[in-house]
Amino acid sequence: MTLFVPAEPGPAEEVVTWTRTVGGAESNVASHLAVLGLRTAWVSAVGDDAFGRALVSAVASFGVDVSGVQVDPLRPTGLYIKESDASGSPVRYYRRGSAASGMGPALLGTLPLDGVRVVHTSGITPALSDSCLEMMRALAAAPRTFTLSFDLNWRPRLWADRDPAVLRDLAAVADIVFVGSDEAELMWGLGEPGAIREFLPETPTLVVKQGERGATVFEGTSPPVFQPALRVDVVEPVGAGDAFAAGFIFGTLSGWTPRRRLRCGHLRAASSLLTHHDVGPSLPAEFVSRMLDASEAEWAAATVTGDHP
Template sequence: MALFVPAEALPAHQVRTWKRTVGGAESNVACHLAGLGVRSSWVSAVGKDPFGQALLAEISAAGVDVGAVTIDPARPTGLYIKESGAQGSPVRYYRSGSAASGMGPELLARLDLSTPDVIHLSGITAALSESCLELVRAVLAAPRAGLVSFDVNWRPALWAGRDPAVLTELADLADLVLVGDDEAEVVWGTGDPVRLRAHLPGPAALVVKHGARGATLIERVDGRDTAPVFAPALRVDVVEPVGAGDAFAAGFLAATLRGAEPGKRLRSGHLQAASTLRTQDDVGQPLPAPVVAELLAADERDWAAARLTDDGVVRT
């Protein structure tokens, strides 16, 4: 979607100038992956309007293949407006009847799902319309050679008047599920990783994000669940939090594709999230490779002492 963020450091009702950029869970993940050197494609639909043209140009410029995106001549490109703040950013969506909400399972006839190493989906797409829900179901049911990743991305406004229990069905069909403990508490009644794992036995891996505290990974190896692995988040002087979950997903997925060990996969997610927490945009620039390498190799004490600030990574 087209995303508008304040171009002035003022309360939203006083802002007169807004900056247009790009937002949306799956496109965010695709752009982050491209920035991390992973070939990625984004499949969606935009309107035949200036916003749609701008989105395709910007996402493509980020290194993402947009060749499979549909341009809908009848429906508009969705957009949203973000009020920026370090403690939280209210978001107002304008996407009813958007081009993306018109997608359906017929889209799969143009795609080869047997080639990607990872297919990433989100609960947002499933909530846009009944046809979008059927599309997500079709992707999860289709034969695949790689992993299917599913980020719950709970948006209560989208599920108003609908049954969120469908998220259990979708998550249990994925290979990897990512969810915030606050989201899981609302949807499934628990944010505890072990209890949540008992509720979602299907995925081979479950990542539960605990906000600024860190994240926990539980995997199935040789038919049995591993002990939970917890990795604290990197401390960050936050500019604005929206988009950090998508950044975490991309960092975690990129490290998974590299075959990294569980703790470093979680740290990779935290490092990518940290870069986005430092910007008003939904996609921040990855941290410099030497900084990432140093922090991935840091012992627990050095990791805990690190903080990302205006001056870069400092130790406190």
């Protein structure tokens, strides 16, 4: 979606100048993965309007293939407003009746999935419309030769007139699932990683994001692995979860250990936390390489600031 963030400090109601940028869970993940050097494509729908054209161009600028994005001649491009704040940014969505809400199962037949290794989805899409929900169910049920990644991305306002129980069903059949402990607490009354694992025992790889504390990964019957988050001088937190997912997926495709995958996620999230935008500049490559294999003491002592480490 098109994203507007304040271009000046102060309460949102007093801000006069806003900066237009890009946002959206799946496009964020695709953009981060492209920046990390992987071939990625983003499939969605935008309106036949200036915002849609700017959005597609912006996502493409990160190196993402946008040839599968459809242009809806009738519905507008979705947008949202982010009232940026380091402690947690209120987000206002304007996506009802958007071009993306018009997507449906027929879209799946247009996807060139040969050779695709991961398809990443989120719990936002099934909340947009009945047709989007049908599309997500069809994708989850279809035979696949790729890894299906699913980020819960709980958005209460989107589910005000829908049954969110479907999110549990979609998570149960995915190969990699990302769940925030805060989301799980709100949805299912389960905040502890172990309890979330008991609730989702079918998922081959379950990643529980625990905010500034860190993240835990469960895989099969192996013991869970917890990795603390880096200390970061946070500018604004929205979008960090998508960055984390991209880093973890990158590590998964690289064949890394659970701990290294979690660290890759934290490092990518840190780059997002340092900016008002959902996809910010990468951390220095030398620092990332060093921290991926750092000792626990060195990891714990690191702090990431606007001037980097």
